[in-house]
Amino acid sequence: MKNGESEEYRLVIEGNALYEVDMECVRCRESRRKAAEEECKKARQKNNPGKDPEKPGKQQESESHQNQHKE
Structure with missing residues (x-):
């Protein structure tokens, strides 16, 4: 069934559309990533209601945690 190709597949093989598909993936x-960071901030605030999540001692942990989300 040659005409049964999905629209996404046709976009990818049409050259310029490949860039558009890649950009959509980057946006997604x-x-x-932003949603995960917000979720982490909310969880930290819930677990430590009296503490400031931006304290210097927490910064190193925060950076390593963000790197986990990037991967």
Whole structure:
């Protein structure tokens, strides 16, 4: 069934559309990363209601935690 190709597949093999598909993936990844960071901030605030999540001691942990989300 040659005419049964999905639209996404045709976009990818049409050259310029490949860039558009890649950019959409980047946007999806970025929005998921931001959502995960917000979720982490909320969880930290819930677990430590009296503490400031931006204290210098927490900064190193925060950076390593963010790197986990990037991967």
